[in-house]
Amino acid sequence: MNKGFTLWFTGKPASGKTTLANLTAKTLIQRGLPVEIFDGEILRRELWPELGFSSEDRYKNARRIAYFCHLFNRNGVNCVVASIAPYQSLRRELREKLENYIEVSLQASDKTLRSRDSQGFYSAAGRGALKNFTGIDDPYEEPTDPDLTIYTDSDTEENSLELIITTLQEMNFLEPASADYSEAEKKQIDDRLRALGYL
Amino acid sequence: MNKGFTLWFTGKPASGKTTLANLTAKTLIQRGLPVEIFDGEILRRELWPELGFSSEDRYKNARRIAYFCHLFNRNGVNCVVASIAPYQSLRRELREKLENYIEVSLQASDKTLRSRDSQGFYSAAGRGALKNFTGIDDPYEEPTDPDLTIYTDSDTEENSLELIITTLQEMNFLEPASADYSEAEKKQIDDRLRALGYL
Numbered sequence: 001m002n003k004g005f006t007l008w009f010t011g012k013p014a015s016g017k018t019t020l021a022n023l024t025a026k027t028l029i030q031r032g033l034p035v036e037i038f039d040g041e042i043l044r045r046e047l048w049p050e051l052g053f054s055s056e057d058r059y060k061n062a063r064r065i066a067y068f069c070h071l072f073n074r075n076g077v078n079c080v081v082a083s084i085a086p087y088q089s090l091r092r093e094l095r096e097k098l099e100n101y102i103e104v105s106l107q108a109s110d111k112t113l114r115s116r117d118s119q120g121f122y123s124a125a126g127r128g129a130l131k132n133f134t135g136i137d138d139p140y141e142e143p144t145d146p147d148l149t150i151y152t153d154s155d156t157e158e159n160s161l162e163l164i165i166t167t168l169q170e171m172n173f174l175e176p177a178s179a180d181y182s183e184a185e186k187k188q189i190d191d192r193l194r195a196l197g198y199l
Numbered sequence: 200m201n202k203g204f205t206l207w208f209t210g211k212p213a214s215g216k217t218t219l220a221n222l223t224a225k226t227l228i229q230r231g232l233p234v235e236i237f238d239g240e241i242l243r244r245e246l247w248p249e250l251g252f253s254s255e256d257r258y259k260n261a262r263r264i265a266y267f268c269h270l271f272n273r274n275g276v277n278c279v280v281a282s283i284a285p286y287q288s289l290r291r292e293l294r295e296k297l298e299n300y301i302e303v304s305l306q307a308s309d310k311t312l313r314s315r316d317s318q319g320f321y322s323a324a325g326r327g328a329l330k331n332f333t334g335i336d337d338p339y340e341e342p343t344d345p346d347l348t349i350y351t352d353s354d355t356e357e358n359s360l361e362l363i364i365t366t367l368q369e370m371n372f373l374e375p376a377s378a379d380y381s382e383a384e385k386k387q388i389d390d391r392l393r394a395l396g397y398l
Contacts, residue, residue: 034274047263050249064246068267074394075233077274195273 004034004073005173006066006098007164008081010091010143011106012135014116016152016160020106021082022198023161028168029192031177032185033078037196038065040083053132055087062090066097073100078173086134088141102171104164105146110135112153147171203233203272204372205265205297206363207280209290209342210305211334213315215351215359219305220281221397222360227367228391230376231384232277236395237264239282252331254286261289265296272299277372285333287340301370303363304345309334311352346370 007024009017018039025037040061044051048064051057062085069079085091095101113135114122125133132138143149148167150160168174181189193199206223208216217238224236239260243250247263250256261284268278284290294300312334313321324332331337342348347366349359367373380388392398 036270036274047266048247067246071235072271072274075235075271075274075276077276 004078005100006069006079007102009104010085012140014113015106015108017082021080025080026198035078037080086140103146105143105149108152203277204299205268205278206301208303209284211339213312214305214307216281220279224279225397234277236279285339302345304342304348307351
């Protein structure tokens with residue numbers, strides 16, 4: 001059994017973290033890997049709604065996710081995480097804690113971020129109606145040493161996924177796609193896709 | 200890959216949950232199974248110290264543990280949990296949420312519980328210096344349908360472990376002990392024992 005990896009998508013709100021995390025998780029499962037996905041916003045809402053958006057609470061949210069990723073990884077289960085992780089010291093901590101940590105930085109222009117923001121978070125934060133909003137009144141420190149940077153202004157979802165897959169292959173976390181799976185493997189892939197709601 | 204199980208030790212403070220959970224986890228790993236252990240008190244201290252001992256916070260602590268057990272189980276990793284889970288409705292919820300939930304109820308007389316309480320929690324709670332203490336001023340509802348009950352007044356650790364192992368075998372969650380493991384299996388067992396601090 002190989003040790004698993006944690007692929008962490010960091011980026012400002014609306015930079016594409018959740019979309020690319022799901023696309024990647026689905027693809028990795030289809031490639032035969034065991035995968036769990038953790039979305040920082042979903043865990044906040046479902047498990048620890050008492051956490052707010054202070055710097056301290058942002059650390060807590062990310063640390064809780066990393067704690068479980070570490071356990072999944074040592075059992076050979078790969079984790080895909082969509083969570084802002086806005087501070088460089090926080091991301092450095094993630095890299096230290098997780099043996100196979102892969103950081104994907106998602107970049108997009110302010111114009112693009114605002115245009116995607118269907119729920120109006122950016123404008124609410126701009127008016128001061130939403131506090132501690134990353135990129136407005138809470139800092140987003142640009143990653144200084146990501147394993148991959150994706151510019152979601154120009155990279156399509158398909159291109160972005162290809163960049164991610166290529167990076168994982170180059171880092172030896174993923175083998176080239178297999179042409180054929182056994183019936184048992186196909187069933188397992190379907191079970192995993194179903195468990196994560198992709199089927 | 201088989202679905203994993205969650206073996207949940209419920210019982211009052213000092214009933215032996217942590218001791219038996221560790222002994223069981225270690226034994227299951229030695230029998231070749233992937234296992235993670237979750238101790239309610241350790242998770243409270245390390246991950247969510249903001250949770251207190253109100254009824255609501257006890258639900259939250261157990262639900263967070265169960266959330267991750269569910270994910271581990273569906274990836275074939277078995278979970279051993281030491282966490283009071285003092286209410287019948289809470290344990291019913293655990294059984295509903297977890298596909299392979301096995302409840303072990305630990306019972307001991309008040310005299311035995313107090314005699315084991317080296318940190319003086321029972322006497323502090325008795326004096327009113329410690330609030331919401333299970334069995335003193337917070338209820339412990341006796342399990343009505345545990346899969347196994349162990350009386351730790353009279354059952355030794357060795358006997359208790361044997362009861363647990365027999366129960367798991369009878370429920371088809373554990374095969375009879377294998378006589379020989381390959382070198383790769385032995386290495387994996389050692390790695391798992393080391394990861395959990397048993398080696």
